[in-house]
Amino acid sequence: MTTFLMIICAFLISMNLIFITIELKSRFDKSFLLIGIANLLLSFFCIIDILIQPKGMILEWTLIQHIIVSFLPPFLIWHIMVLTNKFNQSILKGLFLCGFIFAVFFMSGHMLKSENDEIISTFYYNITFAPCTFFLMIYSFHLSFSGLRSIPKQDRKELYFYIAGIFVLFTGGTLDLISVFIGYRFFMPIISCTVLGTMGFSILLTITFANKLSAIIKEREMTFAQLKDAYKELEDVRTLKELGQSTAIINHEIRNYASVISGYSEILKMNPALDSRTKTTVDKISECVVRLTAFSNDILEFSKSKVLKNKANLDLSELIEQCVDLHFQKHKNSFTIEHEKDQMIILGDKTKLERVFINMFKNSFEAKAQNISVRLSKNESVVLCIIEDDGVGCSQGDLGSVFKSFYTTKKSEGGTGLGMCVVRSIIEVHGGYISAYSRNNSETGSHGFSLHITFPAENIIDKKDNKSNIILIKNGINDLTSVLRVFHNMHLSPSLVQNAFEIDTRAVSIEEVLVIASPTALNQFRSRFQNSGNVFALVEGSENMLYVIDEKAESQPTLFCEEFLFNQISD
DSSP: OHHHHHHHHHHHHHHHHHHHHHHHHHOOOHHHHHHHHHHHHHHHHHHHHHHTGGGOOOHHHHHHHHHHHHHHHHHHHHHHHHHHTOOOHHHHHHHHHHHHHHHHHHHHTSSEEEETTEEEEOHHIIIIIHHHHHHHHHHHHHHHHHHGGGSOGGGHHHHHHHHHHHHHHHHHHHHHHHHHHHTOOSSSSOOOTHHHHHHHHHHHHHHHHHHHHHHHHHHHHHHHHHHHHHHHHHHHHHHHHHHHHTHHHHHHHHHHHHHHHHHHHHHHHTOTTOOHHHHHHHHHHHHHHHHHHHHHHHHHHHHHTTOOOOOEEEEHHHHHHHHHHHHOGGGGGGEEEEEOSSOOEEEEOHHHHHHHHHHHHHHHHHTTOSOEEEEEEEOSSEEEEEEEEOSOOOOHHHHTTTTSTTOOSOGGGTOOSOHHHHHHHHHHHTTOEEEEEEOOOTTTOOOOEEEEEEEEOGGGTTOOOEEEEEEEEOTTOSOHHHHHHHHHHTTEEEEEESSGGGOOTTTOOGGGSEEEEOHHHHHHHHHHHTTOSEEEEEEEOGGGOEEEEESSSOOOOEEOSHHHHHHHHHO
16 A cells, blocks of 8 residues: 555656746746645655654654644645635735744744654644644635636636645545544545545646646647748748849740731631631630630739839829729719818828729729728828728638638639739838728628738838737637738737736726726626726637627627727827
């Protein structure tokens, strides 16, 4: 029996040394360090019981065990606070101070005494250490159960294991306290019932943390896979760059051969001896030449989209109105253009920006749009342009590919898949950003496409993102990358915190900031700040679209996008 228990202790010590080493080396999760230390203390406690105490109750070793137990609750409760995001520095300082005081009292000999080969508790032990230990066990249960409401469902499994482990440890510890009171051992040759409770507790936590470590490793593997994909895209960009450097020569040769083919096809059409079947074939040749020439022009335009030569101050609203008048005169009644009285001045190349809006409006009409809305707004940082149509739209799954090179849903109609790629390239070379959103909603029957474009205002073209009065709580947000991209597009830098308890009230006034968080994190926020602050819940809607809900207003969910942030910082 002793050998078996020592094997378990050796296993637990080795596992917890691994946890501590991993945390010290990689900084994965602070909980690895805390539970590793707690389990090491428990393992040493067990080793004393297994190897030394069965031979006889030795006061000195029992005192050492109690000193170990004195410092165990602070680490366990610290770990529970980390799990439940309810960190309280004052409570932890008090617990460690109590542990130190108890350790001093045990070393002074005022807590335990030896009588007839049994260890008996003193009056001081009975009125201080015993009730304090019992209270801390109860407090651990309370902290764990109350924390279940404030953490995401996917993280509760770890806490369930923790509660089960505390129960096992509590049972063993309670039996030990009773044995100290009555001076009678329940089990022989194992003097301490805490050994069984400790091992059960440690085994449960070791399994839980092994699973957690496995999950972290899987997450790192996924991140590595994403980096590989990003590297592949970078290689594709490099290939396109090399292609762009040779585009002029390639384009020249394509045009030469296309002109020759087109010339011969026109000559063939004039031959009266051609039958109808042959004429159809010649017409197809002419059509292919037209498509080849268009593709050549798109490639040339794409290669030039990253080069700006003629930058000047221009009014974006005026440019869009001119674009509609010159290129979409037949569809002029389909446009609704709204903008403020102030001029929307940006620094850019008029010809290239005109190409941007021609491509976007052309795509809308090809998607069978009957109406196109253009809204322009500006603040000190950005000029925001929103283009919405009521065409067929696209699915959420296709949005990620809209701006990719050679991606098209109109191959049968001769689409090259470079139009929106050119649009993005031109906008980005102007220091702007573009995002696409689907307006398709199966519940309401609405459909369409929405593009949000931000250009830096003329006076901040060379400045970095502005620090905003917005706090973003990361806990519970699944697609954090998409959320941060919207902030980046608006040239905003939110204050990022993991949970509501990390908000430093000395640096910010809750009443003066905008708080965006998941519903889970909002519960934590309300438990700390009650009804203070301007708070929005970030939720996932249909097809994984992100929406925000004003916690204090009875309104419909609003799409989380550049327009939402613009309206919030402009109010």
